[in-house]
Amino acid sequence: MPLPKTLKHRLIVLLLLSSLFPVVLIGSISYSSMYAMLKNKADKGIASNLHLVRLSFENTLSQLNRASQQLVFEGETGSKLDTYLSTDNLTVKRQLGTQIMNEMSLIHFTNPTLGVIFYYLADTKEVIFQNSQLAPDFDLFKLPVLAEQLSMTYYGPHTSINPLDGNRVLSVIRKVNIPARDDVYLYIETDFKLTDRILNTDDIYRDTFHLFVDQNGTIAYSEKQDVFRTGDTLPQLSGVPGENGAYYLFEEISNQSWRVVAAVPKRSYNQEIVRWIVQFAVIAVLSVGIGSLLALAIWRMVYKPLLHLQRNIRRLKNDHLSELAGYEREPLLEFAEIHQQFASMRDRINELIRDIDRNARSKRRLEIENLLYKINPHFIHNTLDTIRWLARVNGHHETDRLVSTLNKLLYYNLGKGRSASIRDEIEALKHYVLLQGVRYNFHFEVRYQADPRLLELPVPRFILQPLVENSITHGLRNKGGDPGVIEVAVIEENGGRVRLEVRDNGYGMTEAEVERMLSGGGEQTSRTGLGIGWQYVRRMLELQFAGKADMRVRSGPQTGTTITLLLPVVREKEDEHAESDGRG
Structure with a gap:
């Protein structure tokens, strides 16, 4: 079917086709690719955030480990603790107690992420050298175990045993190797705000919550107890996102074999895909409507001004500024000539601008060089060298020094x-x-x-x-x-x-x-x-x-x-x- 000969009808047909064809074509092939792209983007964002959470907790546990090493028997503080527990001399005991407390305070000061620290005597259930108030009914060995390594036990997020705190913390219990006793343990927990800061770093899905699973696959901590309860068994995901009811699960396995799991509601996970579908549908409808309106608007508002512009550009190109006037009806082929004349005018103006800029820069450069090079520098340098050597030969040292200084100055200024x-x-x-x-x-x-x-x-x-x-x-x-x-x-x-x-x-x-x-x-x-x-x-x-x-x-x-x-x-x-x- 041949196109209509009038510009109005041609614009209507072509703009409608140009609006409908991309919408139909893109809509038919983009759904699967966009779905995969958005899903991959969401998976990468969640995995990246989960990776940061896992690294933050591993670094925190590593800091607890390093701090505890300084307070057990292998360190100087541990040796003092051994003497403190074994001596009956009250004076020595008091001095050692003061030194241990000072060293614990120093470690706490140099590690701002640490919170409660104390030694615990399991046989007598006695707490010594505590740095803060403790709940009267706490039980160290009933905290949710996250991982066990040799003489250390890491505990997942739990309520601080400081009754004035009540926030979530990480902690470690480490056995103190004292030859005379086998019931001495060191307890250290993190700062009360640290865990919340780490868990609240997710800026992708605000309703994401986290689980901590121990080495045996048991949930040691859950931010949403009504969905995932502490003590339940969570299946292995093998690093691949899995489904659990209304949630998608993503996990990261730590070096100590415990896992941190992010649970994302399916509704939140799919909201960007749904939003894209809605936006695409709206854009498709608008595209068709705008295409129809543009066909009429262009004919009424653009075509006649373009003819006017074409004639004026031609006159301007030929320097006929006084002949710039109105427009008359012309055939449709004039559009090609308008673009040709406009391109020619544009190239000419650009070339003139470049010439003006080059001439201005050259003029300024010549002015400066004219100020600097009004004398022959080679002649002056050679003459001054001759005068300097004559002064040196005749013993005129002051003249020699002044001429040498002048020569150096001229070398620099005329360089x-x-x-x-x-x-x-x-x-x-x-x-x-x-x-x-x-x-x-x-x-x-x-x-x-x-x-x-x-x-x-x-x-x-x-x-x-x-x-x-x-x-x-x-x-x-x-x-x-x-x-x-x-x-x-x-x-x-x-x-x-x-x-x-x-x-x-x-x-x-x-x-x-x-x-x-x-x-x-x-x-x-x-x-x-x-x-x-x-x-x-x-x-x-x-x-x-x-x-x-x-x-x-x-x-x-x-x-x-x-x-x-x-x-x-x-x-x-x-x-x-x-x-x-x-x-x-």
């Missing part, structure tokens, strides 16, 4: 690359200050403060010298009274930025002078003393950091000037990438 480390920048600044100290006949001092961790961070080359030059030449020169002081600080700021600060105690500037300097006016900045150096700093920050850097000036008459640069921290790889972009 390749826009970036250098803060360490190199400060070292070059020291050379510059040494030369200026010889040049001027007034005394000034430069102090440096830099966090050693920041010295290897990259910064724009030649960024500090123009600022210090401004302080020397226009802030301190001819200043009477106290000697001039310049402080250079490199400090790490919050938010991944580093602060470079140059402070002096010179004349200072008025607010109007500061404002003119920050505005970037050429003649005005020269009058404030920064001139070409300040222009270099501003343009280098703009080029290298693209608006992410910040410059601040704080000054006042006779109060000195502080210039602050806030730069983003650029690591070595990022800086190398920026260098390659600049060279490209």
Whole structure:
């Protein structure tokens, strides 16, 4: 059946088909795959959470084991307990008792997950060295056994024997190997909140509850006694989820052969699948309805504006801006031409944008390089080397030192690359200050403060010298009274930025002078003393950091000037990438 010739009818037919066909096709093949995917997602989520519960309980039992090792006969505390129980000397007994209690307190302090700790004499049912109050009717050997290993017995979650607590805890009873006695046991239980924190970590199904099954398959603990009672036998699941009435069971087997089982209600387990089916049905109905509406809406709202847009794009492409006007009826084939003209216009605009960006970057780079390379560096270096050797041969050591310092400074300032480390920048600044100290006949001092961790961070080359030059030449020169002081600080700021600060105690500037300097006016900045150096700093920050850097000036008459640069921290790889972009 051929399609109708009008756009309206074609849109209605095609949009209805495009709405119905995916719904029918996807609905017919996706149910089984979605069911398997959602079921696998649920199984993995439950298994992952159960794995964390099992690891948490194993780690807790391991901590109980390590803590008990320090309090039995093999340890120092166990030896003292042996002497305490065997001696009749009250003084010695009291001293040993104090030491044992102190050591137990230290172990409890260094293991915040521990709760009640005491020694129990089974023959006399006597409790010694307890660290908290105990219930009068407790029976250690009737607690739900989780696993037994050699001289230790682990007990699953049970109510704490501390009557003031009443929460669920894990515990261990370990026999103390004392030669003279065979009835001494050590009891340790966990902190009262630990078990609840572990069992309440399930964020997938809120109504999931847990069971603990001992080595014999008997339920030692159940969070839901009306469904799974303590003492009942739970069948082995062999690591595969099983069904039990209205619940799915998932298990994890520990290294001590006890098992932790998660029971998930089938209703909760299947709720995501049911939700997906409902959502799919709703989407299918909406898809068909929206498809029908779109067929009409597109014909009324899009087709005529598209024709208008096509004509305007063609005129815009040919620079006929004054001819942009309304639209007229055109054949259906004009859609192809609209897309073609639009693609051509888009490519042209993109190319123009790239050209503008390349030209702007090239212009800024040429401006900076023009400021840096106004002299021939090779000629200057060779000439200075000649002067330095002549001074050394003639015994003019001070001249030799100054020329060598100047040569090092020029090597740095005219070096390749826009970036250098803060360490190199400060070292070059020291050379510059040494030369200026010889040049001027007034005394000034430069102090440096830099966090050693920041010295290897990259910064724009030649960024500090123009600022210090401004302080020397226009802030301190001819200043009477106290000697001039310049402080250079490199400090790490919050938010991944580093602060470079140059402070002096010179004349200072008025607010109007500061404002003119920050505005970037050429003649005005020269009058404030920064001139070409300040222009270099501003343009280098703009080029290298693209608006992410910040410059601040704080000054006042006779109060000195502080210039602050806030730069983003650029690591070595990022800086190398920026260098390659600049060279490209």
